[in-house]
Amino acid sequence: MSIDSTLANRNDLESFRSLEARQQPTWPDKDELARACSTLRASAPIVVPAAADKLRERLAAVARGEAFLLQGGDCAETFAEADANRIGNKIRTILQMAVVLTHGASMPVVKMGRMAGQFAKPRSSDMETRGGIELPAYRGDMVNGFDFTDESRRPDPGRMVEGYRISSATLNVISAFTGGGFADLRRVHEWNAGFLKNPAYKRYERTAKEIDRAIRFMTACGVDFEALRTVDFFVGHEALLLDYEHSLTRIDSRSGRPYDTSAHFLWIGERTRQLDGAHVEFLSKVSNPLGVKLGPTTTPQDMVALADKLDPAREPGRLTFIARMGASKVREVLPHLLEAAKREGLAAAWATDPMHGNTITSSSGFKTRRFSDVMDEVVGFFEVHRAIGTVPGGLHMELTGDDVTEVLGGAEEIDDAGLAERYETLVDPRLNHQQSLELAFLVAEMLVGA
Template sequence: MEIPDLAALHALSPAQQPTYPDRAAVDATVDRLRTLRPLVLGHECDDLTDKLAAVSRGEAFLLQGGDCAETFAGVTADNTRNKLRVLLQMAVVLTYAASVPVVKLGRLAGQYAKPRSSDLETRLVDGEKVTLPAYRGDAVNGFDFTRDARVPDPARLLEVHRTSAATLSMIRAFIAGGYADLRKVHTWNTDFVSDSVAGQRYDALAFEIDRAMAFMQAIGADPDEFHHVDFHTSHEALLLEYEHAMTRHDSGSGAAYDLSAHFVWIGERTRQLDGAHVELLSRIRNPIGVKLGPTTSADDAIALASRLNPDNIPGRLTFITRFGAGRIRDGLPEVVEKVTAAGLQVAWVCDPMHGNTFEASSGYKTRRFEDVIEEVQGFFDVHHQVGTWPGGVHVELTGDDVTECVGGGEDLLEADLGDRYESVCDPRLNRVQSLELAFLVAEMLRARSV
């Protein structure tokens, strides 16, 4: 399938694109990006499509998680290992406690750009109001509130490629080195919070897994799946210059793939049916997602599926719903019912984070853990009501002990947010809250199977 050139995409007036001061510098960066090696391979994308097809059939569950916005400075072995660890822990909880295969998809190795509600940001500096371009992620500009830092710089796209490649290399090295081996379920918890209820529950589960593994080895059964894991990467396909430059034709099949990640998604702010993002992603073979917020109608969803998955290929399209805890039970049923009645093959996944953000009295952007859980519960309730499969969760999280979301077993308060608020954009669940979420989702899955 032919890929439209960048000029054609920009003629569609794409939303959420940076305003670069030097177009020649942008063109030179894009030309350079086209010469850099792909970050993933086409057959790996096809493998993920097959796995997501199982999700769409109700035979597996998708766990997608990672940073709200990665930073260049955050690309370290410790940070990468911590995120991988919490995702592996959550997957083990879901697989073992709910008896369901889990597809593991990291929101990392490319999540460097973020849409913003405004192009500008105003702050008080030395008693005077100063207005500068909004921070759009390290792929675009710097977080520091200075004129130089906030100027969009296309050269940052080259750093996105470099740091994404470094992150992928670390993930692959950890997995190849046996870090994901099920025999190490206890080592993933060695420095876990000792007085955490979630940590104690995980230790008990790990002990059960150890006993089961010992039994399997004793009877001569030791499947390879116990010792390695399939792990794929994803990010929002936001910056057209980067995604277009990383789109290549497969030498064997001739199909086009966006080889910046295995899975890319279109955000709530860029899912215009006649927009540039839908046009570009309609031409690639990767499995793709679309965020659907509370303004989405059933007709919108059906039209998007027609554009993005005209052949109705299972595993090709995932709808990621983000209605908010107070709206999901009212807004989602009709969308799911009509999409299902139309015979469309989609995987349904819940993003319980983005519809539940608010500003604390201290000025920090935060989320209540209880709202996150309430939206997931509402998601499950709607799918139970309609008779469809609640296929997964998409969560902003970190493997560190941050204090960005209030509530949960640690009972974090708004007053605690300043202790370790490290996100440069949206608040993330910390590792204790992430594990709590996994146990609660496992209980919802188990209740559904009874």
């Protein structure tokens, strides 16, 4: 008797339920949770499997050294900031960084936002105490509210439905910007409007003029630039809330394979990458391209075992390792991982996350990072790849398109006192628009050297 493959795939998606699922909220009302999941299961997909397949092809090129991955966005998106202006600013920043990288390194850039779903965050503790009052920790807007009150901090499954709605709307805005002419490479000057006072912007303007000159020359030669009007822009987030991810998983009618339609790209965080854990088990069953964060305690054995579980067929574009070692550890730890990956013939692409391993607390009490540490980890990432003979494939950043003051240093020389001027993040500090461009110029130089 034959088994229907669609039914088999659906049943296979339940295997994670018997395993430990870390970093999950304690939902107080199971009936509310069931209703929210039922609503999500009946909802339209946010992305379609064919687009996830296209991204997998692009990431295969990244792994071969034929393209570069640029992924950026908020540490944790908030419902309140999901407006067209802020979304547009983030897209503009990523597009500008991509222009700098493409122009400087003559390499295609795969553009991806930490957007349209990055509404949940892991926490070091389930509870937070202030003034003798203990409440559940803030786990992102898809779980509970930031205000320190009983009502706000109560995990609410209905927030997953609201997160789905806002994620869908965000992707619609992204599509409008990237498909409606805003992303046209002939508008590189307009992307810089209002940001011409600082050194990074002046350097960007010089790049824009060079691109302008090249386009005018090729136009005079009869080249048709209609293809420059639009760009492919993908979205990804950490697959943290398993109830949400499972509820948005669909069976592709073309292939009969399951896809998590909450995003094109999903990654597993440093705190949930246990080989025998629920997150690795669940993500191993879906067909999206996947990422895994690797911190400084990762051993080569850990890495190879994760590749065996998540990418047993060694499929190009399926797996991206995102190294987040910290500036002080990247040159010490990363070589062992790259040597093992090379020896084992892993097909994974490699990206650097130079943010999470460099978090400090300022003397005034702000959670922050030093821009110099971020830059140093990026340099170390390229140095190690160059020494091993492997491909430095991408950049995974926490950034915003706004002029916040959350990371120390940069050309603006943000100091401890300056952090208070526009410190807006609810979770982790982000590079502002200028610091993001500064970093892009550095990476372009490193790519040329690589």
